[in-house]
Amino acid sequence: MSGVLLFFVGVITLAGIYAILAMILNLEAGWAGMWDLGLAGLVAVGGYVFIITTQQTHEDVILTPHWPMWAGILAGSVAGGLAALIIGVPSLRVRGEYFLITTLAFAEVIRQLSINLGSVTRGTVGFNQFSRPFESWATGAGYRWLLLALVWLVVVVVYLLMRRLGYSPYGRLLRGFRDNDPVARSLGKHTNRHRIQTFVLAGLLYGAVAPLYVWFIRTVTPSLFTSEVTFVTWTALVIGGIASLRGPVIGALILLLVTEAASLVQGSGEMAVVLASVRFIVLGIVLILVMRFRPEGLTNERDAFAGASGKG
Amino acid sequence: MIDDMQNIIFGLVTGSILAIASVGLSMIRQTEGFINIAHGQLLTLGAFLGYTFVSALDMNIFLAGLLSMLLVGIVGVVLAVIVFRPVARSGPLAQLFTSIGLAYLLFGVMRVIFGANVTFFPTSFGTRLDLGPVNVTVGEILIVVTAAAVVAALALFLSQTRLGTWIRATASNPELARLRGIPVNRVSHAVWFVASALAGLAGVMVGLIGNVHSELGWTQTLIILAAAVLGGLGSIYGVLASGLLLGLAMDLSALVIPTSYRTVVAFGVLILGLLLRPQGLFVSAGRREA
Numbered sequence: 172m173s174g175v176l177l178f179f180v181g182v183i184t185l186a187g188i189y190a191i192l193a194m195i196l197n198l199e200a201g202w203a204g205m206w207d208l209g210l211a212g213l214v215a216v217g218g219y220v221f222i223i224t225t226q227q228t229h230e231d232v233i234l235t236p237h238w239p240m241w242a243g244i245l246a247g248s249v250a251g252g253l254a255a256l257i258i259g260v261p262s263l264r265v266r267g268e269y270f271l272i273t274t275l276a277f278a279e280v281i282r283q284l285s286i287n288l289g290s291v292t293r294g295t296v297g298f299n300q301f302s303r304p305f306e307s308w309a310t311g312a313g314y315r316w317l318l319l320a321l322v323w324l325v326v327v328v329v330y331l332l333m334r335r336l337g338y339s340p341y342g343r344l345l346r347g348f349r350d351n352d353p354v355a356r357s358l359g360k361h362t363n364r365h366r367i368q369t370f371v372l373a374g375l376l377y378g379a380v381a382p383l384y385v386w387f388i389r390t391v392t393p394s395l396f397t398s399e400v401t402f403v404t405w406t407a408l409v410i411g412g413i414a415s416l417r418g419p420v421i422g423a424l425i426l427l428l429v430t431e432a433a434s435l436v437q438g439s440g441e442m443a444v445v446l447a448s449v450r451f452i453v454l455g456i457v458l459i460l461v462m463r464f465r466p467e468g469l470t471n472e473r474d475a476f477a478g479a480s481g482k483g
Numbered sequence: 484m485i486d487d488m489q490n491i492i493f494g495l496v497t498g499s500i501l502a503i504a505s506v507g508l509s510m511i512r513q514t515e516g517f518i519n520i521a522h523g524q525l526l527t528l529g530a531f532l533g534y535t536f537v538s539a540l541d542m543n544i545f546l547a548g549l550l551s552m553l554l555v556g557i558v559g560v561v562l563a564v565i566v567f568r569p570v571a572r573s574g575p576l577a578q579l580f581t582s583i584g585l586a587y588l589l590f591g592v593m594r595v596i597f598g599a600n601v602t603f604f605p606t607s608f609g610t611r612l613d614l615g616p617v618n619v620t621v622g623e624i625l626i627v628v629t630a631a632a633v634v635a636a637l638a639l640f641l642s643q644t645r646l647g648t649w650i651r652a653t654a655s656n657p658e659l660a661r662l663r664g665i666p667v668n669r670v671s672h673a674v675w676f677v678a679s680a681l682a683g684l685a686g687v688m689v690g691l692i693g694n695v696h697s698e699l700g701w702t703q704t705l706i707i708l709a710a711a712v713l714g715g716l717g718s719i720y721g722v723l724a725s726g727l728l729l730g731l732a733m734d735l736s737a738l739v740i741p742t743s744y745r746t747v748v749a750f751g752v753l754i755l756g757l758l759l760r761p762q763g764l765f766v767s768a769g770r771r772e773a
Contacts, residue, residue: 206576261758268518268575272708273757276750279705283747398701402583409580444599451591458584463569466577 173312180315184387186427187322191380192400193407193419194326194333199373200405201414201472202342203366204349206271208401209258210377212278215396216254217378219285219292221247222391228300233290240304244382251378252371254281259370263363278398285393297392304386322383326420329376337416337476345369346414346472403430406454410461412468415475422468430454488617490734496623496692498730499630502723504685504703505710506637507678509722512711513654514674515567517578523704524589525679529555529686530695531597537606544606544691552684559679560672586700594697601696626688633684634723637677641719646673706733706746709753728752 192210199205224236225243238246262273285292309317336342348355348362355362385391403426411422433449461468508522529551536547566585570577611618641647646669653660653670661667689699710729714722729749736748 261754265757268579269712269757271579272518272712273754275705276709276753280747280750280754283744287741287743287747398705402587405580405583409576413576445595448591448594448599451587451594453591455584455586455588455591459566459581459588462573462577462581462584466570466573 177312177315180319181387182427182431183424184315184319184322185431186424187319187326188380188384188387189404189407189427190326190420190423191322191329191383192377192404193411193423194329195373195376195380196404196408197414197419198333198336198345198376199369201408202337202345202349203369204345205263205366205370206267207274207370207373208271208398208405209274209276209278210373210404211396211398211400212258212274212281213251213254213374213377214381214384214400215278215281215285215393217247217251217381218385218391218396220250220378221382222298222301222385223291226298226301229293229298232293240382244379247381248375248379251381252375254378255371255374256367259367259374263366263370275398275401278396278401282393282396285396292393295393297390297395299390299392301385301391303389318386322387325380325383329380330416330420334416403454406458409468410457412470412472412475414472415468415470417475418468418470421470425469426454426457429457487735487738490738491731492617492619492623493737494731494734495727496626496730497734498727499627500685500688500692501706501710501730502726503630503633503681505707505714505722505726506634506719507681508707509711509714509719510650510654510674510678514650514657514670515563515571515578516657517575517582518708518711519678520579520582520704521562521586521589522678522682523700523702523707524586524593525555525559525682525700526686526689526703526707527593527697527700528558528589529683530690530699531593531686532683533687534602534604534690534695535597537604538602544604548684548687551687552680555683555686556676556680559675559682562679563671563675586704590697590700597697599697601694603694604691606691622691626692629684630688633681637681637719640677646670650674702746706749709749713753713756725756 192214196207196210199207221243223232223234224238224246225240226235227237229235258274258277262270262277265273286294288294303314303318304321305317306314344355344360344365348360348365352362384395388395404423407423407426408419409422410426411418411420430450430453433446433453504522504526508519511517511519511522532551532554533544533547536542536550537544540547542550562585566581567578570581606622611620639647641651649660649665649670650673652663652665653667653674657667660670685703686699689703706729710726711722713729714725729752732752733745733748736744740748
């Protein structure tokens with residue numbers, strides 16, 4: 172019984188992590204209209220910079236600064252923002268689906284670099300022994316609850332931040348130039364500069380929250396940052412409702428509960444492959460059905476911002 | 484110097500396969516209006532079908548390739564009708580994410596049916612022929628020749644037949660084509676069939692020169708997307724040329740940097756291309772935005 176309970180603690184923790192990613196994605200894609208398919212790359216940069224700057228146990232890499240954890244998180248965040256700047260400047264020369272593919276390409280380049288730059292990243296082996304925050308407070312099963320609380324605390328903080336941003340003039344400006352760029356420009360708004368700013372802000376946030384993902388998974392390898400992270404985040408966002416406020420959180424919870432439920436069934440050998448594949452099939456079917464019957468998602472932008480321009 | 488020539492041969496083979504895989508993606512983009520992320524999974528399906536025909540049914544490789552091509556083409560049309568037609572009016576975001584959903588669905592189903600192991604085509608094209616500075620296998624020559632023949636056939640089909648003319652008309656202006664009474668459903672079916680069949684053929688070829696495994700679709704999709712975008716999506720010949728270019732770039736880069744950087748090189752070329760010519764390497768007009 173407690174095994175099943177702990178399993179769900181894990182699923183809800185992961186759902187919280189994806190809720191955070193989906194909220195950040197909502198900022199850049201939902202409101203600013205930049206369809207970013209490269210967020211896994213920014214999370215990877217944050218995660219790797221965090222682990223490289225803070226880890227104490229793997230001494231076989233050329234860079235081991237042994238920074239304290241808070242400095243590592245800060246470094247990961249700055250690196251995520253910097254990566255977003257490097258990716259954003261060329262990618263934002265193109266729009267729509269071209270932007271989408273360019274960001275996807277950049278994420279893959281980052282992943283390939285993490286495989287190939289073995290002297291810094293330990294290649295495909297990666298990092299698997301590192302301390303996590305507050306480990307002295309709880310161990311084993313207790314720590315899972317602690318991580319759950321930590322992740323959902325961040326969910327609340329990011330939610331409040333996004334709410335604030337969404338209702339602010341800045342949020343209105345983003346949605347404005349998403350819908351009509353020439354009008355925003357004719358009103359004297361530097362829309363391209365705001366796009367880059369927003370993309371860099373998203374990069375800073377992805378980098379900052381990447382350690383949560385690392386603490387949950389407990390290893391850092393290139394296979395953690397495939398485009399699957401990107402697509403699961405996107406699916407959560409479109410299920411919940413793109414450009415809404417609560418949508419990303421609702422979508423992440425529903426999606427993760429549905430896809431991870433398949434892992435509850437135990438199997439061995441041949442069955443294990445089948446069960447692992449069922450996750451992908453479920454993910455695919457959910458996405459296809461939502462796009463067909465609820466393309467606007469479960470919640471929508473109009474309700475989220477009803478009265479936003481008036482009373483607030 | 485000998486290595487240079489050898490890598491040009493490899494690059495030609497990779498590029499030919501890439502070209503026929505990318506041209507299908509760009510045809511669907513032009514007539515249906517979205518980028519089909521599931522294109523790479525159709526390629527994997529072709530590889531698995533070809534492998535099954537050859538290894539389990541002991542079929543001749545040419546027959547197996549042809550049959551895989553036809554079957555994948557039919558699967559493409561069926562998927563278009565069942566999965567994509569209902570969301571045709573929901574906009575490019577819905578279509579794009581439907582194709583991502585389909586990619587995961589196909590990926591999962593293929594892993595259930597064919598397993599997650601890496602397999603190799605039992606077909607052997609004999610030893611490497613020594614041609615002075617380089618050596619090639621008969622298989623590699625056949626792949627390049629087949630790809631060239633397919634491209635020539637495609638060009639003839641698009642320029643000489645009525646259906647081909649309709650496809651080009653729909654690609655350049657879908658609304659006008661509809662107004663002029665072009666049967667859009669037939670055009671759509673034809674495009675899905677041709678594009679998917681080409682993906683299937685490319686899959687068999689990828690399997691022949693390398694191996695067959697379930698992750699094939701994801702790795703190939705990225706490079707196919709790179710080739711298609713680099714070529715500007717709109718122009719079929721542009722996409723063909725950039726497919727070849729990317730193939731050559733990836734294999735020639737092996738001379739200066741480790742081969743594990745092949746995909747990095749492909750995307751590096753793409754990013755460079757977008758920086759220098761955002762409208763596509765071989766396109767004179769501006770890009771059509773989604």
